[in-house]
Amino acid sequence: MAVVDQQEAAADTTAARREKVRQRKAKTWRDRWPPLAAVVGILVLWELIVVGFEVPTFIAPGPGEVVATMIERWPMLMMNLWPTALESLAGFALGNTIAVLIAVGFVHSRLAERAFYPIAVFINTIPIIAIAPILVLIFGNGFTPKIIIAALICFFPTLVNVTRGLKAVNPATLELMHVLSASRWEVLIRVRLPSSLPFLFAALKIASTTCVIGAIVGEWIGSNVGLGALIIEATYNFRSPLLYATVILAASLAVVLFTIVTLLERRLIRWKVDAAAV
Amino acid sequence: MGAPALAPAANAGADDLALRLDGVTVTFETDHGPLTALQDISLSVRSGEFLTMLGPSGCGKSTLLRTVADLLPVSSGTVSVIGRAASEARRARQISFVFQDATLMPWLSVIDNIRLPLEVGRGNGAIIDAPVPAEELLAMVGLKGRERALPHELSGGMRQRVAIARALICHPKILLMDEPFGALDEIKRDQLNVELLRIWQETGTTILFVTHSIPEAVFLGQRVLMLAANPGRVREVVDIDLPYPRDLALRDQPEFIERAAHLRQVLETC
Numbered sequence: 001m002a003v004v005d006q007q008e009a010a011a012d013t014t015a016a017r018r019e020k021v022r023q024r025k026a027k028t029w030r031d032r033w034p035p036l037a038a039v040v041g042i043l044v045l046w047e048l049i050v051v052g053f054e055v056p057t058f059i060a061p062g063p064g065e066v067v068a069t070m071i072e073r074w075p076m077l078m079m080n081l082w083p084t085a086l087e088s089l090a091g092f093a094l095g096n097t098i099a100v101l102i103a104v105g106f107v108h109s110r111l112a113e114r115a116f117y118p119i120a121v122f123i124n125t126i127p128i129i130a131i132a133p134i135l136v137l138i139f140g141n142g143f144t145p146k147i148i149i150a151a152l153i154c155f156f157p158t159l160v161n162v163t164r165g166l167k168a169v170n171p172a173t174l175e176l177m178h179v180l181s182a183s184r185w186e187v188l189i190r191v192r193l194p195s196s197l198p199f200l201f202a203a204l205k206i207a208s209t210t211c212v213i214g215a216i217v218g219e220w221i222g223s224n225v226g227l228g229a230l231i232i233e234a235t236y237n238f239r240s241p242l243l244y245a246t247v248i249l250a251a252s253l254a255v256v257l258f259t260i261v262t263l264l265e266r267r268l269i270r271w272k273v274d275a276a277a278v
Numbered sequence: 279m280g281a282p283a284l285a286p287a288a289n290a291g292a293d294d295l296a297l298r299l300d301g302v303t304v305t306f307e308t309d310h311g312p313l314t315a316l317q318d319i320s321l322s323v324r325s326g327e328f329l330t331m332l333g334p335s336g337c338g339k340s341t342l343l344r345t346v347a348d349l350l351p352v353s354s355g356t357v358s359v360i361g362r363a364a365s366e367a368r369r370a371r372q373i374s375f376v377f378q379d380a381t382l383m384p385w386l387s388v389i390d391n392i393r394l395p396l397e398v399g400r401g402n403g404a405i406i407d408a409p410v411p412a413e414e415l416l417a418m419v420g421l422k423g424r425e426r427a428l429p430h431e432l433s434g435g436m437r438q439r440v441a442i443a444r445a446l447i448c449h450p451k452i453l454l455m456d457e458p459f460g461a462l463d464e465i466k467r468d469q470l471n472v473e474l475l476r477i478w479q480e481t482g483t484t485i486l487f488v489t490h491s492i493p494e495a496v497f498l499g500q501r502v503l504m505l506a507a508n509p510g511r512v513r514e515v516v517d518i519d520l521p522y523p524r525d526l527a528l529r530d531q532p533e534f535i536e537r538a539a540h541l542r543q544v545l546e547t548c
Contacts, residue, residue: 172377179347179368179375181399190398194385271384272430 058238069241084227087215091150099158107166124156146218153214154207165199201265208257296484297323302355314509315341330499338510339488374445380437382429389425415443435466506548
């Protein structure tokens with residue numbers, strides 16, 4: 001009898017759980033259908049305009065043609081995606097690592113901050129398009145100049161954000177660490193770095209999309225592989241469907257990087273800053 | 279307007295002093311010239327005593343706590359905690375501090391926050407031995423079962439309980455509390471006052487407690503140190519000779535009201 005009761009209870013909770021899942025799915029669908037419908041609508045409108053007004057393909061291809069090209073030229077597109085992805089990731093890692101290290105230096109030395117902050121601002125003001133040819137002249141045609149450009153574009157937002165994050169510590173928390181006789185290293189590892197994580201991730205989200213821009217701009221100048229090179233080539237040869245397909249792929253790369261950063265953030269930051277500050 | 283030296287209880291020898299201040303003056307350099315936050319403070323606190331500190335804003339209550347905790351240097355005079363320099367007592371984990379903010383690490387669970395004092399400071403000469411088991415402290419502050427919770431999942435009062443548990447983990451000889459319940463509503467504050475008295479009697483630690491609230495000062499303390507402002511100096515020390523354990527009903531008794539009224543009068547002339 002007791003066993004039957006337990007089973008019934010278990011069945012009840014499973015049913016309740018199923019109902020909850022169903023409700024959540026319904027809610028997700030309610031949230032998602034408007035943007036999906038909008039995207040489909042725009043694509044249909046685009047195709048109608050291209051067909052209806054007989055727009056020549058080299059000026060603007062319809063979405064159908066772009067998709068067809070993407071499927072047809074997939075292996076070639078992939079061959080050009082990898083170098084760009086690699087440069088973006090390497091630049092992302094390099095630029096952000098250096099920015100975090102310098103931010104740590106800034107927090108521990110007012111002198112270093114006063115000396116180097118203006119230089120960092122100056123570097124940030126140089127347009128990335130203008131600095132690309134200079135770096136290609138210095139480092140040649142390989143991966144190096146592209147990685148450096150991607151790193152440069154990531155560097156500044158991360159430096160500014162992380163410096164702010166490392167400093168945004170409750171003064172009473174620092175007093176607590178002093179009463180506990182904590183060293184500067186312990187304050188850095190146990191207080192400053194964890195409390196700067198939300199600031200770091202805000203910067204990494206920016207960097208996850210700009211590093212792709214950096215790599216592509218680097219490939220525009222005298223390169224024969226990568227999405228950037230493909231964009232230039234497709235433009236000069238009026239291969240518009242290929243150009244559009246390449247642009248979509250570049251955007252997808254940025255979206256994937258952004259998603260990875262967002263998922264990492266959710267895993268690493270489980271606390272709420274505002275509530276705990278009280 | 280001199281600063282009377284506070285005599286410790288007649289039967290207490292020098293060894294029984296938790297804290298001794300002799301002619302302590304603290305001066306800050308400000309944009310408008312030097313500012314004397316504390317002037318010639320002399321004070322003795324018996325081991326195990328509960329001393330509350332009351333005074334208008336800017337009278338240096340917090341400054342006084344911070345000099346005892348070695349957070350601020352004294353300009354002249356001496357501070358001795360358990361018979362040694364404040365910095366030595368700090369390294370020996372004999373001093374604990376509870377702030378108005380709970381100052382918990384938002385990314386650490388309740389139990390890890392309580393254990394934080396065991397994790398840091400050794401490189402700077404901190405002596406950490408025979409700590410109180412964190413589970414025991416959790417039970418003492420009434421948070422059993424919440425060890426895995428994160429600070430943002432707790433109420434303000436619960437976070438302050440965690441901060442108190444953390445302050446007690448190394449058997450401190452002296453517990454410094456800077457308006458610890460100042461941000462809480464009155465009901466929670468009363469509740470925590472009662473619990474703090476129980477914890478004080480269970481642990482036997484010395485407590486210096488800064489507050490803005492006259493009832494809180496009278497309810498908790500064996501003595502109330504009243505400070506006057508500009509410059510911060512001792513105005514009066516009032517004995518609160520009401521027996522422990524005290525409960526909240528005491529606040530409606532004439533003897534309580536009488537002492538609170540006296541403090542209010544003194545405060546008006548501070």
